[in-house]
Every structure is written in C-alpha cells, then in structure tokens.
Amino acid sequence: MRDPDKLALRSEAYADFLSGVNSPAVQTEYEVLHLMRQCTAQFGFSHFMIARVPFGEQQRFTERLVLSSWPAELVRDYDTATVFHISVLIERLRHTKLPLFGETKALLNAQGAAARDSIDVLFAGQAMRSTFAVMLHTTHGEAFAVLLCGPRGEPDRAETADLYLTLLQLFETLERTFEAGVSARDKLSARELECLRWAAAGKSSDEIAIILGISGYTVSSYFKTAARKLGSVNRMQAIARAMRMKLI
Template sequence: MSDHDRLVLRTEAYADFLSGMNSSAVQTEYEVLHLMRQCTAKFGFSHFMIARLPSGEQQRFAERLVLSNWPSDMVRQYDAATVFHASMLVERLRQTKLPIFAETVLLVNAEGDKAVDAIGTLFAGPAMRNAFAVLMHTTAGEAFAVLLSGTRADPDRAETADLYLTLLQLLETLERTFEAGTSVRDKLSAREIECPRWAAAGKSSDEIAIILGISVYTVSSYFKTATRKLDAVNRMQAIARAMRMKLI
C-alpha cells in the first residue's frame, strides 16, 4: 500500500471518529469520557487528563481535574504534592499555543528544582513516559490543559494536526456538558446543593443535619435526589460532578 493510500485511509478513519464526536447526541460527561478513551487509544497513547489550567496562585490539582483515566492513587499522590501549578509543563503551555511533546515527568519538575522523587517515578515509568500536551480554551475563554501520555514516539506534522483537531472537538463536546450543568442547577433545590457543598467541605451527614437543622434521614434523602439529578452512581461521584459543574 502506498503512503498516499495509507494517508487516505487514516484521514477517512479520523473523519468518521470526528463525526461521532460532533454528534449532538453526546450530552453527558460519561459519553465524553468514553470518547476520550477512544481518542487516546486511536492515537497510540495509554493515559489522558483534562484539567482547568491553574491561575497564578497555588491550587489543588484535584479541584482542577475534569476528566482522566489516571489511577486514583496517582491522582491522590499528585494532588498531595501540590506541584501542578508550578510544573515546567504547565509553564510551557502558558507560553505557547502550539502542542508540546515532552516527558510527562515535567508535570512534576518545577523551574530550577529537581522532581519530587516519589511522584516523579510515577510519570517516569514506561506506561506514561512521553506526553502530548496542548493548551485549549472554551468559547468563554477558560483555559484547559489537555494531556495524552504513553510510550509512543513524537507524532509527525500530519498526525499532530489530526490529534489537535480531535482534541479541540472533544473539548467543544465537553463544553456542552458544562452547559447542561446550568440546567441541572435549575433542577436542584437549595438543599440538594447545600448538602453536597457541606460534604465537599468534609462534613459528615450528622454534622450536615445539625448545620442545616434537619434530620439525618432528610440529609440522606437530599443526597439521593441530588445524585439522581446529577446522573451520578453514588454520593462521591455526585459531589465530584457538582464541583466540576461549579454548582458547589
């Protein structure tokens, strides 16, 4: 098969994939997560992460994270290290509109400092050694860091363009779920928002009941309805989605 034929087949495959992403039927974060998994595998990567770019001050990674297939223990350790906002990779993203292909360990390294050893080894391993990173913005101007990582080599110019366009459309699809969050806010009552908000602050159901002056049974009831309206499977996922949708 000639290089031209391979390029035609690859372009047609990407076109079909992009068409599926652009479908208005994709409305939930779970559906975008599924598309992101497909995109990651299609381009030869193993892990992905989408996070709101931190502003100048120190901000926890977990509060900025939107979508990821990182192991939960890795997210927890990276969050605890509090290096996301100061990492060399984030700094490089701030300084360019072009995609970056670099070692994933730059998520840990800060300018002039050595990597945090315990966390650096997580990203230095073969499974997440190299990263394709790009800074993207929503139509409202909010900045996001989009990162794919794995063992593959640097993509060529044509594949970089395909990947950039794919990620751009994925972010636009993800943005639709943010807009859906606005309608969710309209559906949630004040109590259905207050209960997850206090839980996110570390309060137990008993403490929330005392704070709001209601019974523990009623707190549980509010959580159940809020979880259903947020299309979540449990309380923790409901809190996480409410945070991502900026409901709490």
C-alpha cells in the same frame, strides 16, 4: 513516509470517531470520558488528563482536575507532591499556543532547582513515558490543560493537526456539559437538590423525610421531578448524573 494502507485505515477510523464526537447526543461528562478514552487509544496513547490551568499561589492538583484516566494512586501521589502549579508543563503552556510533546516526568516536574526526584519516580514507567499537551480555552476564556500520555513517539505534523482538532472538538463537547450543569442547577429546586445530596450520602427516603421535616411522599415527588429535569429514568441515574455535573 507513512504506509498508505495504514493511513487510509486510520483516516477512516478517525472520520468515524469524529462523527461520534460531534453528536448532539453527547451531553454528560461520563459520555465525554468515554470519548476521551477512545481518542487516547485511537492515537496510540494510554492515559489522558484534563485540568484547569492553575493561577496565582499554590493550588492542589485535585482541585483543578476535571477528567482523567490516570490511576487513582497516581492522582493522589501527584497531588501530594504539590508541583502542578509550578511544573514545566504549565509554564510552557502559558507561553505558547502550539501543542507540546516531551518526556512526561520532565514536563510534570517542577522547574529548575525545585524539581523533585519523586516526580521522576512517579512517571518512570513506559505506560506514561511521553506526553502530548495543549492549552484550550472555554468561550469565556478559562484555560485548561489537555494531556495524552503514553509509550509512543512524537506525532508528525499531519497527525498533530488531526490530534489537535480532535481534542478541540472534544473540549467543545465537554464545555457543553459545563453549560448543561449550570442549566440543570437553575432548573432544579433547592429541595430537589437537598434530596439528591442526602440520597448520594446513602440516606433512604424515610430518613430524608425526617431530616427535611417533610413526608416520604413529598420526598419521592422531589426525586421524580429531579429525575425528569436531569433526563434520567430513575433516582440512581439522577444522582449519578447530578454528581457528574457537579450539582451535588
């Protein structure tokens, strides 16, 4: 049985956290990333990952990855192993609507004879020893795998319910950012997107003007209107927001 005092404190923190998750002010992937980090810590995990569930033939892990706090080197090495689409995790998620909990290296390895020792090595450390995973769907039916990894034991029934609800609400918030990205793409003109892409590539306004065959004044005008449409205060914030929304 759980300690009532600890449970009360956790419930209070959980309620505060949920109020932040439900805030309409959360509109970007960066803000969802911050909330996912909070959720991960709130429930005693150390890392999280959200990825589109692969379908059909082999698909690279990095092509499916949406949000993650995994170390960059781990993402690269797991992508190189090319096992995500044939992993135990994906196979099990396809056959259940319930959350999964298990040893990370077993869930993220390939099934049966295709299993690879290198995956066991990647997830051998205590920091990502266990994984809690659920499959969630967008309103259009696209499937996503949501994982929390860490050195903790399996959550009990009550905590599993809290965790599932929290991840569901976070995922709904993330889906809003997808829709915001589509809306912003519709609002931004082709020239505004071109200017943002070249600026993200490190080009100055004068260089962009030469590339596009327009005046520097016009380039600046495009940046101002793009920033306004993206709800940004300056060019750099507009570029960062456009990148997070996958517009450029």
